Amino acid sequence: MSDKPKAIVLLSGGLDSSTVLAIASQHYKCHAISFDYHQRAEIELVAAEAIAVSFSASHQVIRLDDGVMAGSALTDTSIAVPEAAEEGIPVTYVPARNTVFLAHALAIAEVMNSSDIFIGVNAVDYSGYPDCRPEYIEAFENMANLATRASVEGARLRIHAPLINMSKSEIIKTGVELDVNYALTVSCYQADAKARACGVCDSCRLRHEGFVAAGIADPTRYQEGVELG
Amino acid sequence: MSDKPKAIVLLSGGLDSSTVLAIASQHYKCHAISFDYHQRAEIELVAAEAIAVSFSASHQVIRLDDGVMAGSALTDTSIAVPEAAEEGIPVTYVPARNTVFLAHALAIAEVMNSSDIFIGVNAVDYSGYPDCRPEYIEAFENMANLATRASVEGARLRIHAPLINMSKSEIIKTGVELDVNYALTVSCYQADAKARACGVCDSCRLRHEGFVAAGIADPTRYQEGVELG
Numbered sequence: 001m002s003d004k005p006k007a008i009v010l011l012s013g014g015l016d017s018s019t020v021l022a023i024a025s026q027h028y029k030c031h032a033i034s035f036d037y038h039q040r041a042e043i044e045l046v047a048a049e050a051i052a053v054s055f056s057a058s059h060q061v062i063r064l065d066d067g068v069m070a071g072s073a074l075t076d077t078s079i080a081v082p083e084a085a086e087e088g089i090p091v092t093y094v095p096a097r098n099t100v101f102l103a104h105a106l107a108i109a110e111v112m113n114s115s116d117i118f119i120g121v122n123a124v125d126y127s128g129y130p131d132c133r134p135e136y137i138e139a140f141e142n143m144a145n146l147a148t149r150a151s152v153e154g155a156r157l158r159i160h161a162p163l164i165n166m167s168k169s170e171i172i173k174t175g176v177e178l179d180v181n182y183a184l185t186v187s188c189y190q191a192d193a194k195a196r197a198c199g200v201c202d203s204c205r206l207r208h209e210g211f212v213a214a215g216i217a218d219p220t221r222y223q224e225g226v227e228l229g
Numbered sequence: 230m231s232d233k234p235k236a237i238v239l240l241s242g243g244l245d246s247s248t249v250l251a252i253a254s255q256h257y258k259c260h261a262i263s264f265d266y267h268q269r270a271e272i273e274l275v276a277a278e279a280i281a282v283s284f285s286a287s288h289q290v291i292r293l294d295d296g297v298m299a300g301s302a303l304t305d306t307s308i309a310v311p312e313a314a315e316e317g318i319p320v321t322y323v324p325a326r327n328t329v330f331l332a333h334a335l336a337i338a339e340v341m342n343s344s345d346i347f348i349g350v351n352a353v354d355y356s357g358y359p360d361c362r363p364e365y366i367e368a369f370e371n372m373a374n375l376a377t378r379a380s381v382e383g384a385r386l387r388i389h390a391p392l393i394n395m396s397k398s399e400i401i402k403t404g405v406e407l408d409v410n411y412a413l414t415v416s417c418y419q420a421d422a423k424a425r426a427c428g429v430c431d432s433c434r435l436r437h438e439g440f441v442a443a444g445i446a447d448p449t450r451y452q453e454g455v456e457l458g
Contacts, residue, residue, distance in 0.1 A: 060296075062294045062297060063294045064294070065291045065292045065293070067289075068291060068333055068336055068337070069336065070336075070340045089378045089381060093378055095335075095336045095339035095340050095377060095378065096332060096335040096336035096339055096376055096377055097336070098376070099332045099335055099336070099372070099373070099376045100329075100332045100333060100335075100336055102332075103325060103328045103329045103331075103332035104297055104329060106324075106325040106328055106329075107297055107298065107299075107324045107325035107326070107328070107329055108297070110324035110325055111299045111324050130375065130376060130377060130378060130380065130381045131375075131376045131377070133375065135375055136372070136375040136376055139368070139371050139372035139375050139376075140372050140376075142368050142371070142372070143328070143365070143368035143369050143371070143372045144328070146359065146360075146362065146364055146365040146368050147325055147327070147328045147359060147360045147365055147368075147369075148324060148325055148359060148360070149318045149322055149324065149359060151359065152318060152359045
């Protein structure tokens with residue numbers, strides 16, 4: 001299907017972005033990009049590669065320089081990952097993460113002559129991150145359409161956020177229909193070296209509740225001794 | 230002067246950004262950031278360090294992953310740097326460069342509790358890059374103010390572009406008043422390993438014309454045999 005247009009898909013290897021890759025692959029030839037930002041759960045990069053392969057997408061891991069993605073429980077092991085939902089923006093928020101990720105996607109899209117970027121942000125069952133809100137995505141798209149040579153020459157870049165108004169169970173049902181193998185995906189903020197989930201962080205909690213609500217058996221591999229609520 | 234607020238300054242080591250650092254240093258404690266993006270003129274990073282030291286600014290070089298800043302004569306040695314002004318957007322345009330640079334600055338600003346980012350874009354004597362226009366800077370600022378925890382908590386991030394409406398000669402006059410040592414700066418797109426300028430690229434041309442218009446002797450160190458027009 002070489003006549004499909006090209007799209008850049010931000011792929012963390014988690015449940016949401018893997019579902020986005022499945023959605024995008026229906027109509028686009030996808031180039032998936034993941035980031036090595038010294039995150040605790042580096043194993044998610046292995047998951048991302050496996051998911052990309054399963055959808056015949058090309059895959060690029062971009063290494064960010066040390067200390068760029070700082071000030072978060074996800075990158076600083078001196079800050080504990082919380083085991084319950086927090087009020088306000090949680091300590092797992094990574095400063096400007098989606099802006100840095102989307103900026104790289106924009107650069108790669110322009111070089112690859114693509115006008116479509118996909119991102120798995122979600123404004124329903126999410127962790128309260130500011131850079132997951134619809135108004136943020138819209139503002140980035142607006143900026144991107146002033147930033148590039150392609151935009152000056154008339155191409156309209158689109159940031160697609162197909163999950164933005166979906167609940168976690170709707171996302172899971174969609175992914176199952178599109179043959180996403182969720183056993184390959186890693187959502188946990190502190191997955192171990194064998195890609196097994198902790199079962200207690202915010203991301204694990206939202207994911208497990210999604211499977212329960214969808215009425216689909218949770219295929220997640222958990223660490224030993226985890227008891228799900 | 231520890232009571233000055235902190236600012237992040239994008240510093241390439243060229244004439245414009247060095248002048249911006251001088252302007253910002255009047256009212257802010259500056260943290261300068263430069264990027265190693267495999268540019269032809271890597272020597273500009275040495276110039277950036279020297280300029281940062283001369284204004285007592287801290288300085289951080291951020292290395293971008295291979296292949297992120299691609300598709301430009303500034304990063305791809307198979308594309309020649311042109312020796313005359315071009316129609317439209319020149320081949321020295323680097324896809325999404327300022328977006329990637331500003332995204333990093335935003336992440337660092339948030340971690341450092343700074344609400345001020347300075348960039349040396351200029352819409353008068355410039356090379357026609359889309360991401361140097363006022364409407365682009367405004368759109369980035371708007372996006373940034375939806376992107377971060379700081380913005381949700383009420384801080385207003387500002388992208389300062391003090392040179393945006395200045396001619397090259399006005400920039401030079403301002404810098405001379407603020408004691409910028411322009412002999413330290415490197416503007417050339419293809420400076421040699423001794424930081425000597427080629428004298429023929431678009432950037433060299435604009436720079437030299439600026440010194441002539443300002444009535445200030447050009448302190449630029451040129452490669453042997455260069456004859457300036």
